[in-house]
Amino acid sequence: MNPLLAQFLAEAADLLSQVDEGLLELERDPSDPELVNEVFRAAHTFKGSSGLFDFPELTRLTHAAEDLLDAVRSGKLSLDSGMTDDLLAAFDLIRGWLAHVTTHERLPATAGPAGQSLIVKLRGPLGGEQATVNPDVAAALAGPVIDRAPDWLALFDPEWLEKTATWLSSTSATMRFVRFTPDQGCFFRAEDPLHLVSQVPALAKLDLIQPFEWPPAEEYDEYACLIGFALATRAARGELDYLFRYVPDQIEIVELNGDAIHRYVAGEEPPQPRADEAVVAAVAQSHTENLELARDAHAILAAAQRSLALEGSVSGVRLSAVARSVAAAAAALGVPVDTADPDVETLKAQVANLLTEVRPTPADAPPTPPPPPPAERAPVDRGRADDPGGQVGTRILKVDQEKVDHLMELVGELNVAKNGLTFLADAAEEEFGSRVLSRRIKDQYSGLHRIAEELQAAVMDVRMLPLSVAFSRFPRLIRDLSRRLGKTVELVTEGEDTMADKDVIEALGDPLVHLVRNSLDHGIETSADREVAGKPPAARITLTAVADGDAVIVEIADDGRGIDPAKVKHKAYEKGLISEEELETLTDSDAVDLVFRPGFSTADQVSDLSGRGVGMDAVRASVEKLGGAVTMRSQLGRGTSTRLRLPLSMAVTQVMVVSVAGQRFGIPVDLVVETVRVPSAELGRVLHQDVVVLRGEVVPVIDLARALDMPWTPDPAADRAILIVSMHGQRVGLLVEQFHREVDVILKPMEGLLAYADEFSGTALLGDGLVLLVLNMKEVLSLAARAQ
Amino acid sequence: MPLELSETTATLSDVVTVDEVEPLVAWLRITSKPKVNLRRCNHLHTGALQALLLFQPRITSSPTDAFLATQVLPLLRGSSGGPVLPESEPP
Numbered sequence: 001m002n003p004l005l006a007q008f009l010a011e012a013a014d015l016l017s018q019v020d021e022g023l024l025e026l027e028r029d030p031s032d033p034e035l036v037n038e039v040f041r042a043a044h045t046f047k048g049s050s051g052l053f054d055f056p057e058l059t060r061l062t063h064a065a066e067d068l069l070d071a072v073r074s075g076k077l078s079l080d081s082g083m084t085d086d087l088l089a090a091f092d093l094i095r096g097w098l099a100h101v102t103t104h105e106r107l108p109a110t111a112g113p114a115g116q117s118l119i120v121k122l123r124g125p126l127g128g129e130q131a132t133v134n135p136d137v138a139a140a141l142a143g144p145v146i147d148r149a150p151d152w153l154a155l156f157d158p159e160w161l162e163k164t165a166t167w168l169s170s171t172s173a174t175m176r177f178v179r180f181t182p183d184q185g186c187f188f189r190a191e192d193p194l195h196l197v198s199q200v201p202a203l204a205k206l207d208l209i210q211p212f213e214w215p216p217a218e219e220y221d222e223y224a225c226l227i228g229f230a231l232a233t234r235a236a237r238g239e240l241d242y243l244f245r246y247v248p249d250q251i252e253i254v255e256l257n258g259d260a261i262h263r264y265v266a267g268e269e270p271p272q273p274r275a276d277e278a279v280v281a282a283v284a285q286s287h288t289e290n291l292e293l294a295r296d297a298h299a300i301l302a303a304a305q306r307s308l309a310l311e312g313s314v315s316g317v318r319l320s321a322v323a324r325s326v327a328a329a330a331a332a333l334g335v336p337v338d339t340a341d342p343d344v345e346t347l348k349a350q351v352a353n354l355l356t357e358v359r360p361t362p363a364d365a366p367p368t369p370p371p372p373p374p375a376e377r378a379p380v381d382r383g384r385a386d387d388p389g390g391q392v393g394t395r396i397l398k399v400d401q402e403k404v405d406h407l408m409e410l411v412g413e414l415n416v417a418k419n420g421l422t423f424l425a426d427a428a429e430e431e432f433g434s435r436v437l438s439r440r441i442k443d444q445y446s447g448l449h450r451i452a453e454e455l456q457a458a459v460m461d462v463r464m465l466p467l468s469v470a471f472s473r474f475p476r477l478i479r480d481l482s483r484r485l486g487k488t489v490e491l492v493t494e495g496e497d498t499m500a501d502k503d504v505i506e507a508l509g510d511p512l513v514h515l516v517r518n519s520l521d522h523g524i525e526t527s528a529d530r531e532v533a534g535k536p537p538a539a540r541i542t543l544t545a546v547a548d549g550d551a552v553i554v555e556i557a558d559d560g561r562g563i564d565p566a567k568v569k570h571k572a573y574e575k576g577l578i579s580e581e582e583l584e585t586l587t588d589s590d591a592v593d594l595v596f597r598p599g600f601s602t603a604d605q606v607s608d609l610s611g612r613g614v615g616m617d618a619v620r621a622s623v624e625k626l627g628g629a630v631t632m633r634s635q636l637g638r639g640t641s642t643r644l645r646l647p648l649s650m651a652v653t654q655v656m657v658v659s660v661a662g663q664r665f666g667i668p669v670d671l672v673v674e675t676v677r678v679p680s681a682e683l684g685r686v687l688h689q690d691v692v693v694l695r696g697e698v699v700p701v702i703d704l705a706r707a708l709d710m711p712w713t714p715d716p717a718a719d720r721a722i723l724i725v726s727m728h729g730q731r732v733g734l735l736v737e738q739f740h741r742e743v744d745v746i747l748k749p750m751e752g753l754l755a756y757a758d759e760f761s762g763t764a765l766l767g768d769g770l771v772l773l774v775l776n777m778k779e780v781l782s783l784a785a786r787a788q
Numbered sequence: 789m790p791l792e793l794s795e796t797t798a799t800l801s802d803v804v805t806v807d808e809v810e811p812l813v814a815w816l817r818i819t820s821k822p823k824v825n826l827r828r829c830n831h832l833h834t835g836a837l838q839a840l841l842l843f844q845p846r847i848t849s850s851p852t853d854a855f856l857a858t859q860v861l862p863l864l865r866g867s868s869g870g871p872v873l874p875e876s877e878p879p
Binding site for chain 1: 805810811831833834838839841855
């Protein structure tokens, strides 16, 4: 199914229950303006979104309901129980239709007549329409009937009218005149009235309906449609009805011959009051009987009979709803019945009658049993959810984000409590000497562990969002910025349905905006420059997302001018970021990496978009805060691509536990390269820096205890435990006291009095109740550098 | 690009959609004696038509599109009750 339709159905289920609830409350307290408003808004939303799909009957019916509610809202009408019945019946009918749409992706064939009878009822109190539109009359109307000339004929040029009238008289032909008055908000529904008009075949004359007074230029709202059209055409009535089928309420069609126009021009005829031609035409159109329709009608009657037979106490709203569906079905079969004042017995009789009457009709059709309405056997009075309408869309819960966060926290607590069991098992063995009990606790633990893991995965899954959420703002951003910069840029997004945790998605927003801005501002050349360089004038920015194990990789690539490594090196040297020696020796790819250094900005001119020197290092810092990494590759003249690697989820962090001077600390496992034990004699010293030689590579070693200001003297005889971590591609060894295991922890940020302590990225609770401080390696390393 | 704006002339080409309405109106607001070239325009969004009606820029060249040329352009030239444009001077 079209995702848009699926979403509409899911939303529709919500809206329907909202309307139902509101209407029932309204019936109890019809004077509450807030309630009316609520129902009106729901109906309005419904109408608006239904217009996206090819369900004109649905749009028309919701429109009628909306009009009635609007009249109630504005105080023109007071809601009585009859109207409430009609409204409820209308939304019941819609529910039925949508259930049909959910399975078949189209409205049932009976939708037209069934909806029409309700529309007539709904419009009744508004006085806009006769309550008894007889299909026979409507059918007769569909023939060439000459209407009286409406007053808006004055919009046309009188000379032209005169000429046309003479021509029509002498050829005894007719013409259709259409007045099209779009409503103000139609642009927001992606309607383009002029486009509709341009599609009118055989358009003879087009004129404008201008507003009485144009607003002053400064107050003019370009998104409000103020104009309308009057047109004359030789297109057939059916063509016009079809063309304007989504806006039947905005058009008025009259059929005029020469005499009618002559009379009008001569001023002999008083203007005719506005007739609702469109609706009459709609009835005529829907009256076309076909086999499928008859079969659907038959099915409805059968269902009605069953529900009447099943339920002794059908009453009130429900009964009138059944009655209406019977009436609609009967009308569709061309045997109108009067169900204005239904009671169970007469209705039963009528249904039985109708069924015998129509049975011969579908005889020539294969006797396929009609698809049973999903809930037709459900007891009728059990509540709205059991309506014959059935299920609309798939059930979607809207859950407050906080509740999901809370759930996640609870999962974390469960993990901690679960981890406590392993300590208990150890205690059972060591303190109480019961190996059996220890084993049983461990068994229990493994069962609990499995459930907790699944629970955690399930909760994480709930928090997953597609990357399209993060990408969605870029089409607009790129359009605006490229226009401002006078560059032509095309955006390509790929893999936007890759999923990641909502925290990651949210945190990704700013770095991505930064990178895209950088690309637009510095990377991409103007069209003229591009043409000189032999590239297509329109530049291209590609946003790609791919899942990679437990990480997601987001890449921003452009085909712009790329980064000039020599220029970057020079700039960095000028700013004192690198030494002269580095200027000579840095490889090109390392040079590109210089743009991530704090205080670096390549643009010669600071623009208002980016290039204040707070750029790329901020990106790298915020991505690293998420536990991710940024790398950049660039080819001079060919483009730049920046790759962000982010964990799929930030909720759970894997840390390696080590102890230093008797205290345990956590280090994110992502950073850990290896753990080694070296004899203390192999620890060398180069220029005040402890080093260790590993596989021919000199790795500096930092005494973690000293860096953290914790006095500790290692046992000179014992081997040294060294944890090798990798930061920005460089290896650093950390001298620790002891290695422990890896654990999954829920990291809580440092808050309150400890918030200043940058060397820790957060705290986590271990299974034995111990609070683990997790190190922020970047800060720890700079701390160590300062201590030396 | 359906909409190209220069100092005094806006060139509308291909299909002018609702997206172009806002920049067009913004341009019309700030431009004195605006001129609009419709030659290569195939369709005007109603919002754009409305803006042209309100701001009454001078239409420097008529569209080649048949519908726009025969039906819409006369409306812009003010033959239907709107304020009548002064006779346009040669471009």
